[in-house]
Amino acid sequence: MAYPLVQASQHSSLSQGKLRPALKLVKTQDLTHDQWLQVRQGGIGSSDAAAAVGLHPYKSPLQLWMEKTGRDSHLPKVDPNDDHSPMYWGTLLEPIVAAHYTRRTGYRVRRLHAVLQHPEHPWMLANIDREVVGSAEVQVLECKTAGIHGSRLWSEGVPEYVQLQVMHQLAVTGKQAADVAVLLGGQDLQVFRIERNEEMIAQLIDLERQFWGYVQRDQEPPADGSDSADLALRAMYPRDSGTTLDLSGDLEMSGVFSDLLAVRSVIASQTALEAQLKQRIQQRMGDASRAVFESGEVSWKRSKDAVALDTVQLLKDQPQLADSYRLSKPGSRRFLVQA
Secondary structure, three states, X not given: OOOOOOOOOOOOEOOOOOOOOOEEEEEOOOOOHHHHHHHHOOOEOHHHHHHHOOOOOOOOHHHHHHHHOOOOOOOOOOOOOOOOOHHHHHHHHHHHHHHHHHHHHOOEEEOOOEEEEOOOOOOEEEOOOEEEEOOOOOOEEEEEEEOOOHHHHHOOXXXXXXXXXXXXXXXXXXXXXXXXXXXXXXXXXXXXXXXXEHHHHHXXXXXXXXXXXXXXHOOOOOOOXXXXXXXXXXXXXXXXOOOOOOOOOOHHHHHHHHHHHHHHHHHHHHHHHHHHHHHHHHHHHOOOOEEEEOOEEEEOOOOOOOOOOOHHHHHHHOOOHHHHOOXXXXXXXXXXXXX
């Protein structure tokens, strides 16, 4: 369910007429984390924007729909107090990023303890990290952190999903520009400017409205083939009922099944071709560790020997251990295709 969006312009594209400021839906100082999540469930927040339009790298529209409709009880949750999670460190380092942004740019910032609401589209909500004070050039600050692996998403500037998050904030607040301050790898602070773009905002609102329609109708949005959508489907339908669903008269789904068979046939033939080409290179390499080509290289190295526990022999010699160390693992549904 990915939709095309225009790229953020380097220049502000202002609409005619004065933009209305955001409404303050609720103050957040005294809200618990669970209460804050409940407020967010009533609309599309800025961090939901990319997922709502199918352009988030880690969350699908289907998973977001489950969260908004209260069906996410079986989905894995991020513990905000888990010091191994990016969320924990992002929250912890946010004030430091904001302070160094002020030091770098000279712009003063302040926290805004409120969930904001679009004046015309009540399902559009936003929390902004900081408000930039006294500047005609920029009014919003979004603070980000990225670790060693996450930094690759910033190699060409602000990732698309963050651009959408910020553009959503500008849509809700009516502001003209935002700065994104990101701390990469714990030591490299970079600042990017995102200007308001009315064409992009109009597209974003239209696509978010389509997603919110699924929430209001309590209708699942289409799965998009992502790992997130697979996780969502397994969480929604963890067990089968043993019944058979006859779709032979459903022309749409019969077409989907035919397409699946065709794609699997192509994958099988390409997988066989890949194996043949790989083996030709291995055969030519012999006992060489690396082979270099004009367009790249390959390596074929032996891994280190490993020592493993022979559990089969152990249980033969000590069968009573099986009951003492038995581990129950929940089953999962397997998707098998027969033609």
